Amino acid sequence: MEWHEEAIVLGVRRHGETSVIAELMTRTRGRHLGLVRGGRSRRMQPVLQPGNLVAAHWRARLDEHMGTYVLEPLLSRAGRLMETPLALSGVQLAAAHIRLLPERDPHPQLFDGLTVLLDHLSDETSAGELMLRFELKLLEELGFGLDLLACAATGQAHDLVYVSPKSGRAVSREAGAPWADKLLALPAFLAGTNEAADAAAIESGFRLTRYFLARHVYEPRGLDEPLMRSSFITAVARSLPNRAQGS
Structure with missing residues (x-):
């Protein structure tokens, strides 16, 4: 099993003496973990900083396995x-x-x-x-x-100043006035x-x-x-x- 995709680095944690487990966010595969061999090297440490965009090549014997990553830098945001x-x-x-x-x-x-x-x-x-x-x-x-975008009580789309803590829906100023102290701004x-x-x-x-x-x-x-x-x-x-x- 393998795939290639652009990914955003979320973070890493150490694994063994030289490797890391990288946590990436991808567009079509969501939040995805994988082992990066040599991830603690001087070359890879700047790449694996949170916020950076990388080209990720993931490979595993079975889809449910953690698998390994080969990563290449695309856009470095970490310094900024x-x-x-x-x-x-x-x-x-x-x-x-x-x-x-x-x-x-x-x-x-x-x-x-x-x-x-x-x-x-x-x-x-x-x-x-x-x-x-x-x-x-x-x-x-x-x-x-x-x-x-619309009042839960009246359906109107103007003068919305409250949110119901129960429903998560907007409430207009007039409709919410009697319960203003119980509503969220x-x-x-x-x-x-x-x-x-x-x-x-x-x-x-x-x-x-x-x-x-x-x-x-x-x-x-x-x-x-x-x-x-x-x-x-x-x-x-x-x-x-x-x-x-x-x-």
Whole structure:
């Protein structure tokens, strides 16, 4: 059994004296592990940094075996991603999110989203919003997608300011007013408006995804939220203007 595909390096762990087990994200084969012989060599260590794009050749006697990789560098992002706390925590968080997916389960849209995210993690103006949208897509791919484009009570598509913690659906200002203290805030930029995604809106968005990640993913699996998520959110807050939504 063998295949060739482009892949994003998520991380590695040591195996024996000279080799590593590489964890890659591929577009059609999902998160996939494999042994890289000589992966701890001076030549391979720069290639096997998280965020890098590689050409992966996987081979095994049987499909269910871990198999071995032969990897060649295609695009090195690691140096740039290690330059700032925002990008460094971002690539670590993105890898932690991908690890929530079953191994070898294809998620091509998440692969594409991860590619865009990694290419913009050094951009202070867009990194936070892209990570937030990546978390929303992750929830969707795991079967817990939110419906943020129409009110659950009225069906209207305007003035959406809340999200129901029970259904994950948007709620309009008027319909949600009697239960406002029990509803989650919906940032305007996630409700299909042209509002800017400033620091306050991004922070509100991350509170929204935190609630549903905890409820549907972390708590049922007995997991804690990754520490680098708080680090990333803090770095985003320091990089964006903290003006009020709608100003």
